[in-house]
Amino acid sequence: MIASPVLTDQYQRSLSDPEGFWAEQAGAIPWIRKPGRIRSTDRDGLHHWFTGGKLNTCYAAIDHHVGHGRGEQIALIYDSPMTGVVRRISYRELQQEVARLAGALRAQGVGAGDRVIIYMPMLCETAFAMLACARLGAVHSVVFGGFAPRELAIRIDDAEPKVVLTASCGLEFDRVIPYKPLLDEALQLATHQPTRCLLLQRPQCPAELDTTLYSDWQTVVDEAEPADCVTVAATDPLYILYTSGTTGKPKGIVRDNGGHAVALAYSMKAVYNLEPGQVMFTASDFGWAVGHSYSVYGPLIYGCTSVILEGKPVRTPDAGTFWRIVQDHKVNVLFTAPTAFRAIRKEDPEAALSKQYDLSSLQAVFVAGERCDPATLAWLQRITGVPVVDHWWQTESGWPMVANQLGIEPLPVKPGSPTKPVCGYDLQILGEDGTQLGPNEEGYVCLRLPLPPGCLPTLWRDTPRFRNAYLTRFPGYYLSGDGGYIDDDGYVFITGRVDDVINVAGHRLSTGDMEELVSSHPAVAECAVVGVACPLRGQRPVGFVVLKDGQTITGEAIEGELITLIRDNIGAVAWFRNALLVKRLPKTRSGKILRKTIRQLADGESFEVPPTIDDPLILNEIRALLAARKVGIAFER
Structure with missing residues (x-):
């Protein structure tokens, strides 16, 4: 203990x-x-x-x-x-x-x-x-x-x-x-x-x-x-x-x-x-x-x-902005979302820019808004030499x-x-x-x-x-609204949301709101929007869309229209970038869409096929579609 x-x-x-x-x-x-x-x-x-x-x-x-x-x-x-x-x-x-x-x-x-x-x-x-x-x-x-x-x-x-x-x-x-x-x-x-x-x-x-x-x-x-x-x-x-x-x-x-x-x-x-x-x-x-x-x-x-x-840290004007601010303003505590540091790390993986600045005033770095992955945590500790607190x-x-x-x-x-x-x-x-x-x-x-x-x-x-x-x-x-557990030493581990609210770069957004908008498109018969793991933003939404019979619109065209629809009604903050056409959605025999199973597929998690699923073969089709489109963390590594 x-x-x-x-x-x-x-x-x-x-x-x-x-x-x-x-x-x-x-x-x-x-x-x-x-x-x-x-x-x-x-x-x-x-x-x-x-x-x-x-x-x-x-x-x-x-x-x-x-x-x-x-x-x-x-x-x-x-x-x-x-x-x-x-x-x-x-x-x-x-x-x-x-x-x-x-x-x-x-x-x-x-x-x-x-x-x-x-x-x-x-x-x-x-x-x-x-x-x-x-x-x-x-x-x-x-x-x-x-x-x-x-x-x-x-x-x-x-x-x-x-x-x-x-x-x-x-x-x-x-x-x-x-x-x-x-x-x-x-x-x-x-x-x-x-x-x-x-x-x-x-x-x-x-x-x-x-x-x-x-x-x-x-x-x-x-x-x-x-x-x-x-x-x-x-x-x-x-x-x-x-x-x-x-x-x-x-x-x-x-x-x-x-x-x-x-x-x-x-x-x-x-x-x-x-x-x-x-x-x-x-x-x-x-x-x-x-x-x-x-x-x-x-x-x-x-x-x-x-x-x-x-x-933003990597666009204003480069990935050294945070470190420059620490030096110029003698910052003692730096607090942001892990997303920001993942973006900096993506641009500057060896942290060469951090070596250009004096970080001696820094006492600690705090991150929140989403779980900080161990690789980013270790990277930050190595750069700053101070406690990194998630x-x-x-x-x-x-x-x-x-x-x-x-x-x-x-x-x-x-x-x-x-x-x-x-x-x-x-x-x-x-x-x-x-x-x-x-x-x-x-x-x-x-x-x-x-x-x-x-x-x-x-x-x-x-x-x-x-x-x-x-x-x-x-x-x-x-x-x-979060799930988690406490280990033998009393440390808390948060495993994720238990409702339909996902965390996109620290911004809590409802996938239910997004589904309502996607469903409003005249060509859409039904849909599911799930939050999949994203190495940069923690989570991001992906839509799975079933078209109405007789529709001739292409997948590329409807994806573009749905991206615009979400952006116009929720904003670019949603980071909705993928709408995948599927023939049908995996459901229970009672008709409930298996959103958790879709998310697990996209995240590359191992899981047992739900015994209540109406058509197990649809999971293979979705897995192949995700791989072909390189959607989901399992296909981005």
Whole structure:
């Protein structure tokens, strides 16, 4: 058994005395009024943390530091290799920028509890927007700029924002992406309409503004009076972040103010082993949970410096970008998805570019969003010479659930495992009947209730769905949706999703949504979309399509049309690149499509032919088709 007395004691206390443990951690937050109760339960039986407490997250992230001697410390570093711009913003400058933008939002009628959609690229102004909403007590919802108008429209209708904040364009290595046409189309599709849209003009693609709905961001900000921080309850929502569900409609994950601030401040030391004043570089889009927690709120609440990268690691301008950023900005902790490092390794397998830069400031590398394969882990350890920590968490949790807690006591690394549960998380592996499984027995990864601070208290305006999605399958537990097991040393291993949500480069996407779109094509009789293993992205979707009788469309033509259909409705982020024509799909005798079996075929896994399959010969046909098209990891090696 690999054990750590210090870590074990803290972990056990976090479970046996959660109120006492989290009361201590709450002491690190500048409360306007300290909470009357550490943990409570509402009339619906849902758990809440720090009831009665009053605070403002923006104050904790900015104003508190300015008032306690950190005003001249750099808070944000914006680095855009594509434009050649590097911008350093002190805590005092950040306070001024955010207060003025908050004043501009207030002038548009935004107040506490109102929602604001943020549809923007990786810019300083995107962070300003998040913090400005927090300053007013408004609830922001950041929508990833890679999402298509349909996905944006769904989120607009669900959040019902008073204002939408956007930019004229986003930048990729080889193209400019105008945002206003995408937002315009989304607003045409949406039922709810905001009262105003503020648009940040970028010189790469200025937009024509319709003054009946749009205002120029900078003009409105210049005319605004700075806004002070608005006091909110600890249990009031800070933001909504949408994540894919299995029913087609995204789930609006709610994050409260108090628990969120306490959990992130705790994690900055306990997990990432950072000190105030040090530098964290989190290479994640603001539209994802990682970007919220560790590009913006976590580092700022803890008094660190955060680096914001506009661009991708191998295209901006080369695979040495990450290493250059570590050197230039004296990065202490680097955090990204394994996909990014697989892409870098593909371009620079011998890590020659890393030798051109001084990486001596680096203390640790963290990866999350998908399992880090042992080869990439070993490659990173060899390059950096520092601990490489694969840790596991979800949009729902907002901060790590399983990790090597470097700030308490580091444990030996086991490739393939994110190590052990973080303090506050009572993780159990349950069987189909809800019984607790023993070592090395694979089952459902669940967390005994209550969840610790920072995790979702419910879904936006949909508590029944929250219960059905997470709490009903195993009463008294939160169902993570992942399968896994715990080994003899207490290390957790996550084996994959147990529903239809796949993980494409750290982005959770529903294959059910994709099947619905593929099925809408007039030539398609039926289809299955499965996530297959991808050495670069972790998983990627592959469609298997049965055409209607009498169709003469070629496989190449329909594949192109389906790729366009998915891209237009979900976005390029889905990475849907293959639609394979099959005569029929493998099914059980009762008519259920054997999606797991198809995935196992594509992944090259060994498996027994299901005894309930209606036609075993179809598996050989699909195997031959996969090999001919070189689809799936088994055929890409």
